[in-house]
Each structure stands twice: as C-alpha cells, then as structure tokens.
Amino acid sequence: MFVKQLLRGAVKHAGSSPQFSVERLISAARGFSSSSQHFGGTHPPPCTDTEHPKVLITGGLGQLGVGLAKLLRRRFGKNNVILSDIRKPPNHVYNNGPFIFSDILDSKNLREIVVNNNISWLIHYSAVLSAVGENNVALAKEVNITGLHNILDIATDHGLRVFVPSTIGAFGPSSPRDPTPELCVQRPRTIYGVSKVHAELMGEYYHHRYGLDFRCLRYPGIISANSNPGGGTTDYAVQIFHTAVKTGCFECNLRSDTLLPMMYIDDCLRATLEFMEAPADSLLSRTYNISAMSFTPHDLVQEMQKVLPELKVTYNVDPVLQAIADGWPMVLEDIAARRDWGWKHEFDLSELVQTMLTHITTSSQRAQAN
Ligand SMILES: NC(=O)C1=CN([C@@H]2O[C@H](COP(=O)(O)OP(=O)(O)OC[C@H]3O[C@@H](n4cnc5c(N)ncnc54)[C@H](O)[C@@H]3O)[C@@H](O)[C@H]2O)C=CC1
Numbered sequence: 001m002f003v004k005q006l007l008r009g010a011v012k013h014a015g016s017s018p019q020f021s022v023e024r025l026i027s028a029a030r031g032f033s034s035s036s037q038h039f040g041g042t043h044p045p046p047c048t049d050t051e052h053p054k055v056l057i058t059g060g061l062g063q064l065g066v067g068l069a070k071l072l073r074r075r076f077g078k079n080n081v082i083l084s085d086i087r088k089p090p091n092h093v094y095n096n097g098p099f100i101f102s103d104i105l106d107s108k109n110l111r112e113i114v115v116n117n118n119i120s121w122l123i124h125y126s127a128v129l130s131a132v133g134e135n136n137v138a139l140a141k142e143v144n145i146t147g148l149h150n151i152l153d154i155a156t157d158h159g160l161r162v163f164v165p166s167t168i169g170a171f172g173p174s175s176p177r178d179p180t181p182e183l184c185v186q187r188p189r190t191i192y193g194v195s196k197v198h199a200e201l202m203g204e205y206y207h208h209r210y211g212l213d214f215r216c217l218r219y220p221g222i223i224s225a226n227s228n229p230g231g232g233t234t235d236y237a238v239q240i241f242h243t244a245v246k247t248g249c250f251e252c253n254l255r256s257d258t259l260l261p262m263m264y265i266d267d268c269l270r271a272t273l274e275f276m277e278a279p280a281d282s283l284l285s286r287t288y289n290i291s292a293m294s295f296t297p298h299d300l301v302q303e304m305q306k307v308l309p310e311l312k313v314t315y316n317v318d319p320v321l322q323a324i325a326d327g328w329p330m331v332l333e334d335i336a337a338r339r340d341w342g343w344k345h346e347f348d349l350s351e352l353v354q355t356m357l358t359h360i361t362t363s364s365q366r367a368q369a370n
C-alpha cells in the first residue's frame with residue numbers, strides 16, 4: 001500500500017529533480033532484480049589468472065559479510081571465498097557458495113580451517129557492535145579482544161593477509177570531531193571502541209614486529225538495503241528506510257541534529273576489496289579512515305521526504321546511544337586513503353536515498369506479488 005504511494009512520490013519527484021528520473025529508478029530496479037546487492041558500475045573484472053587468494057570471512061552472516069562474499073566471489077571465483085559464522089545460514093546463502101561453521105574463540109578449529117582450505121586472505125568480520133557491547137561487556141571483550149588475538153596469531157603463523165575493520169567508534173569525545181583525522185587522540189568510552197583501538201594497535205604491532213600483512217579500515221556507519229544491522233548506534237539510518245516504506249512513519253532514537261559519518265554498503269565493500277588488493281608498498285599506513293558523507297537524522301528525513309512527502313518522523317532519544325553518538329566523529333577525514341591507494345566514494349546522500357528506496361520498494365513489491 002505505502003509502496004504504491006512511494007512509487008507515486010518517486011515519479012512526482014522525478015519531475016522536479018533531474019537527478020531522480022523514473023528511468024533511473026527502473027534501471028536500478030532491474031539491476032537489483034538480477035543481483036541482490038548492487039555494487040555500482042565500477043566493480044573490477046573477474047580475475048583470470050590462477051593466483052587467486054583463498055579467502056575466509058569470519059562473522060560472515062552479519063550486515064556486511066554476505067555482500068562482501070558476493071563481491072569477492074565475482075572477482076576470485078565462487079569456491080575461493082568461504083563464508084563462516086556461528087549461526088545457521090539462510091538457504092540462499094548456503095546455496096550460493098562455501099559456508100562453514102567457525103567460532104573465532106575456538107582457535108584450534110580456526111587453525112584447522114585455515115590449513116585445510118589453504119587460506120591466504122582472512123577477512124575478520126566477527127564482532128559485537130557498539131549498542132550490543134554496552135549491554136554485554138563480557139561478551140564484547142571475549143569476541144572483540146580474545147577473538148582478535150586468535151585471528152592475529154593464526155594469520156601470523158600462516159603468513160596470511162588479514163583485514164580487520166575498525167570504526168568511527170574507535171574515536172571518543174576527546175578526539176577532534178569535525179573533521180577527525182587519521183592520527184589523533186583516541187579515547188573511546190565504549191567497550192566496542194576500546195576493543196577496536198586495541199585491534200588497530202595490535203595489528204600494527206604484529207605488522208612491525210612479525211611482518212604480518214595487517215590491513216585495517218575505519219568504516220563509518222554502513223547503510224544497506226538487504227541485510228540488517230547487528231546492534232549499533234548508527235542502525236537508525238538503516239531501519240528508517242524499511243519502516244518508512246512499510247508504514248510511512250518512523251521513531252528515531254537519536255536527536256535530529258546528530259551528525260555522523262555514513263556510507264552506502266557498495267562503497268564500503270568496494271573499498272575493502274580495493275584496499276586488500278593495493279600493493280603493500282603503496283600503504284604508508286596500515287590503518288586508514290574512509291569516508292563518503294555525513295548527515296543528521298534531520299538531513300536524511302528531508303532527503304527521503306523528496307520521495308515520500310508524507311513521511312512522519314518522531315524522536316524518542318535513547319540516552320545511552322545518544323551519549324555514544326555525541327562522542328563519535330561528525331566528519332571523518334580520509335585524505336591518506338585517497339592519496340595512497342586511490343579511495344573514492346561513489347554514493348552521496350541523494351544517491352544513497354534513491355538507491356535504498358528503489359531497492360526496498362522493489363523487494364517489497366516482489367514479496368507482495370508472491
Ligand atoms: N555495520 C557497520 O555499520 C560497521 C561495521 N564495522 C565492522 O565491520 C564488521 C562487520 O560488521 P557487521 O557485519 O555490521 O556486524 P554484525 O554485528 O552484523 O555481524 C557480526 C557477526 O559476527 C558473528 N559472531 C559473533 N560472535 C562470533 C564468534 N564467536 N565467532 C564467529 N562469529 C561470531 C555474529 O554471528 C554476526 O553474524 C565488524 O567488525 C564491525 O565492527 C565497522 C564500522 C561500521
């Protein structure tokens with residue numbers, strides 16, 4: 001029902017904005033119908049040589065892992081990318097390529113998987129995110145710190161290239177917030193942030209001490225249409241799209257003026273692949289900020305209302321999440337990533353909103369038709 005209104009709004013809006021054409025909506029929808037995640041127009045061609053990395057992704061059933069597996073499989077071949085997690089995968093994931101159970105706290109099992117599958121790249125996505133971490137500090141310590149130690153030791157012992165994402169949450173209230181440079185004070189006040197600073201420092205230490213090929217990007221809040229966020233402070237910016245399309249209203253748990261760095265998932269996953277493929281001698285650092293846009297809930301709602309003029313948003317601030325967000329960067333500076341390995345984002349706020357709404361509307365129409 002609201003989907004129809006949304007399409008009507010989109011068409012109406014198309015008349016007023018040259019950037020938002022019906023053709024674009026339709027062509028984006030076509031792209032989505034042939035692939036569940038769309039990666040912009042610039043994804044690299046599949047590798048043809050036999051020197052593919054053999055990749056293991058830990059924590060692969062969260063918001064980011066399935067999309068990354070899809071991108072890497074397109075590049076390196078389906079069987080060269082193994083997705084793993086401690087949860088049971090849905091059928092479409094299970095049927096789309098190798099999946100294996102792996103608990104990062106079980107170091108012997110993890111080592112066996114690496115050895116038996118001749119793994120050469122380890123993408124370490126398992127983590128407990130900011131909001132869940134504040135509710136369960138013991139679990140966050142275990143997964144984010146003990147788990148990371150297992151990963152670094154195994155990666156070092158077997159000569160792997162290892163990617164560990166960090167986050168805007170690795171900064172805190174005493175960091176410069178607008179903009180936040182690569183190198184500055186990092187005194188986060190969440191267990192998530194503390195564990196990510198620990199990961200950055202441990203990885204860099206292993207790189208200098210043992211020659212580990214450690215690579216780390218500080219991601220902003222990631223926005224995706226067909227995977228759900230796992231319990232973070234930036235989750236509102238994903239949930240708002242789904243709820244708005246379904247019901248036409250949304251209750252936001254952050255203040256309307258909370259400015260945070262955000263990124264569309266396609267940019268995030270492409271950045272990860274490009275960074276992993278960057279020649280080691282181009283990397284002057286092992287930990288980089290990457291950035292695309294910053295917006296407040298108010299900015300996002302205004303952009304969405306260009307398509308959904310009836311959208312109603314109310315604010316019911318969660319004090320714990322608001323305190324976390326108030327200590328995070330407002331704008332992330334990523335000069336070094338752009339300079340050293342050519343990072344360039346593709347999605348700004350208007351592209352993000354168009355793409356998310358098109359994607360969610362199309363999926364919802366398809367579900368209604370079935
Ligand atoms: N999604 C975002 O906005 C951002 C994510 N990141 C980082 O990117 C990585 C991936 O993030 P998401 O996919 O959003 O996280 P998520 O919370 O959606 O997924 C994490 C996954 O880790 C798995 N996991 C938990 N304990 C485990 C264990 N003991 N062994 C193996 N797997 C375990 C969970 O089952 C879950 O599927 C994380 O390291 C996160 O910190 C960084 C910044 C932003």
Ligand SMILES: CC(=O)[C@H](N)C(=O)O
Binds near residue numbers: 129130168169221234
């Ligand atoms: C920005 C992140 O790391 C994550 N989305 C969170 O909000 O915890």
